[in-house]
Amino acid sequence: MPTSPAKRPRPLSPNIQNYRPQLTSVLSIANRISGVLLSLAAVVLVIWLLAAAAGPEAYAVVQGAFASWLGQVVLFGCTFAFFLHLCGGIRHLVWDMGYGYELGSIYASGWTVVAGSVVLTVLAWIASLVLGG
Template structure:
C-alpha cells in the first residue's frame, strides 16, 4: 500500500478528550443544556396548568411537590436556566452585531452572564417568596 493510500487514524473532529474545557466552550454547552431544560420546564408548566384545572386534591398534591425540597430545587434550577439562557442570548446578539469577539471581551462577557444570571435568580426567588 502506498503512502498516499494509507488510512490516517485521527479524530474527525475535536472532542473533550483532546481539548481542555475553556470558559467559552463550557458556556456554549451550558447554553444548549439550558435551552433543553427550558423546553422540559415548559412541559412542567403545562402540567401545572392541567393539575390546576383538575380537582383541588390533585392540585394540592402537585403544590405539595413544588413546596418540597426537590420541587424547590427543580423550580430554582429552571429559574436559573431561564435567566442564563436570556442573558447569554443577549450576549449572542452582541456577537451577531460584531462586538465582543476579542478573547478578553469574550471571557469578561461570559463571567458577566454567569454573575447576572445568579443575581437575577436569587433576586427573583426572594421577590417570589415575599409575594407568596
C-alpha cells in the same frame, strides 16, 4: 517479525491530553443544556396548569410536589437555567450585531453571563419569598 498495524497502540493526540475546557465552550454547552431543561420545564408548567384546571385536589397534589424540598431544588434549577439561557441569548445578540469579538470582551461577557444568571436567580427567589409570603 514486524508487528501488524492492528497490534500497535494508537498514539494519543497531545491536544486531548492537555485540553482544558474554555469558558466559551463551557457556556456553549451550558446554553444547550439549559435550553433542553427549559423545554422539560415547559412540560411541567403545562402539567401544573392542567392540574389547576382539573380542580383543587389535582392542584394540591402538584403544589405539594413543588413545595417539597426536591420540588424547590428543581424550581431553583429551572430559574437558573432560564436566566442562564436569557443572558447567553443577549450575549449572542450582541455578537450578532458585530460587537464583543475581542478576546478580553469574550471572557468579560462570559463571566457577566455567569454572574448575571446567579444574581438574577437569587433576586427572583428573594422577590418570590418577599412578595409571595
